[in-house]
Each structure stands twice: as structure tokens, then as C-alpha cells.
Amino acid sequence: EADIYQTPRYLVIGTGKKITLECSQTMGHDKMYWYQQDPGMELHLIHYSYGVNSTEKGDLSSESTVSRIRTEHFPLTLESARPSHTSQYLCASRMSGGPLHFGNGTRLTVT
Amino acid sequence: AQSVTQPDIHITVSEGASLELRCNYSYGATPYLFWYVQSPGQGLQLLLKYFSGDTLVQGIKGFEAEFKRSQSSFNLRKPSVHWSDAAEYFCAVVAATDSWGKLQFGAGTQVVVTP
Numbered sequence: 001e002a003d004i005y006q007t008p009r010y011l012v013i014g015t016g017k018k019i020t021l022e023c024s025q026t027m028g029h030d031k032m033y034w035y036q037q038d039p040g041m042e043l044h045l046i047h048y049s050y051g052v053n054s055t056e057k058g059d060l061s062s063e064s065t066v067s068r069i070r071t072e073h074f075p076l077t078l079e080s081a082r083p084s085h086t087s088q089y090l091c092a093s094r095m096s097g098g099p100l101h102f103g104n105g106t107r108l109t110v111t
Numbered sequence: 112a113q114s115v116t117q118p119d120i121h122i123t124v125s126e127g128a129s130l131e132l133r134c135n136y137s138y139g140a141t142p143y144l145f146w147y148v149q150s151p152g153q154g155l156q157l158l159l160k161y162f163s164g165d166t167l168v169q170g171i172k173g174f175e176a177e178f179k180r181s182q183s184s185f186n187l188r189k190p191s192v193h194w195s196d197a198a199e200y201f202c203a204v205v206a207a208t209d210s211w212g213k214l215q216f217g218a219g220t221q222v223v224v225t226p
Contacts, residue, residue: 004154006154009152031212033213035216040120040218040219041218041219042115042201042215042216042217042218042219043155043201043216045213045214048213058213059213090154090155092154092155094212096212099145099157099160100145100147100155100157100203100212100214101157102147102154102155102156103154104152104153104154105152105153105154
């Protein structure tokens with residue numbers, strides 16, 4: 001079983017608030033990813049990182065930002081949450097050449 | 112353009128019956144292929160993967176998948192479904208040369224298992 005953790009599992013927050021979704025992995029994986037998933041839709045890559053101090057934007061434009069100060073930690077931040085940000089956010093990691101391992105996700109609702 | 116298609120949005124199957132989920136891809140490069148399963152409220156769990164070699168791959172929970180290059184397909188099968196197989200299943204593809212490993216996912220197939 002992969003060791004990748006996301007907190008919180010569920011978050012309901014008002015418009016305009018700043019939020020940070022946490023993601024940590026204990027496997028020493030160099031590559032980490034954030035996906036956005038809406039019901040009935042495919043996962044969309046919004047951010048990824050190939051190592052410390054490296055971050056890139058994914059295929060889906062997102063107003064969120066990420067940081068990678070430590071190998072095991074890849075938090076995602078929304079400076080000002082809006083209802084359009086309501087979604088499920090999945091964090092994943094992998095070693096080069098290996099499969100993706102996913103966390104259990106954070107379901108965000110912005111009211 | 113690269114794409115991954117899962118033609119069936121929703122499948123209902125009786126417990127004990129066989130199951131086949133379809134996945135078609137359109138990729139310019141040699142693909143690596145994956146099937147993931149997602150139970151309600153959970154993240155995605157890897158069922159199986161294909162990188163190269165034998166085109167019939169075995170995975171966890173009794174699942175298997177067959178890579179057919181000529182048909183650009185990677186269909187998932189299980190001979191006898193259990194009630195616990197009710198979940199959403201995602202096919203995913205990445206170019207073998209993509210060192211970033213940015214998987215592209217299909218829209219998913221929801222599987223309902225009836226008694």
C-alpha cells in the first residue's frame with residue numbers, strides 16, 4: 001500500500017478565503033502531481049514537480065499555486081477561493097519509471 | 112491530438128458474470144498503459160500496467176488486460192465479478208518517452224454490480 005497522505009479529506013469554505021491542501025508522501029518519490037477531478041469527468045493534471053524547487057503547470061489551467069521545498073511535501077494553495085474551485089483534488093507521486101500512487105483526495109466545496 | 116476514450120460511461124453487471132471495460136487511445140508515441148480503480152471517497156488504486164512484452168497482463172483482484180496495438184485498445188476484463196468490484200475504473204496512458212510521466216486519463220467507467 002502506497003504511503004501518500006492528503007489533508008483535509010473534506011473542506012467547506014467561503015468565497016475569498018485562502019486555503020492550502022496538504023500532500024505528503026513517505027516513499028521518497030521524486031515526481032509529484034496534482035489532479036483535479038469533477039464527477040463523471042476525467043482527471044486533469046493541474047501541477048507537477050520533478051523534484052525539490054521544481055514546479056510546472058499542467059494541462060488544465062488553474063488559479064492554484066504549488067511549492068516543493070521538501071521532497072516529501074507538495075502543498076497546493078488557492079489565494080482566494082471561488083465556487084468554480086469546487087472539485088476533488090487528488091495528489092499523486094511516483095519514482096521515475098514507476099506507476100502513479102494516489103492519495104485519497106480532498107473534496108473542496110466553496111460556498 | 113492525444114486522447115484516451117472509455118466508450119462506456121456506466122456498466123451494470125450481475126455478480127458472478129464476466130466484465131469487460133473498453134479503453135481506446137490515440138497516441139503518436141509508444142504508450143505505457145494503466146488501469147486504475149476508484150472506490151467512493153477514495154483515491155485511485157493501480158490495477159495493472161503495460162510497458163512492453165506480453166500483451167496480456169495480469170493485475171490485482173483477478174483483473175487482466177490485453178494490449179492490442181493494431182486496434183489501439185487496452186481492454187480490462189474479469190471472468191467473475193464480485194460485489195466489491197463496484198467502483199469507477201479509469202484507463203490512463205503516458206508516452207514511453209515522457210520522462211515527466213504525465214498520465215492522460217479517460218473519463219472513467221462506473222461499474223454497478225447487482226445481486
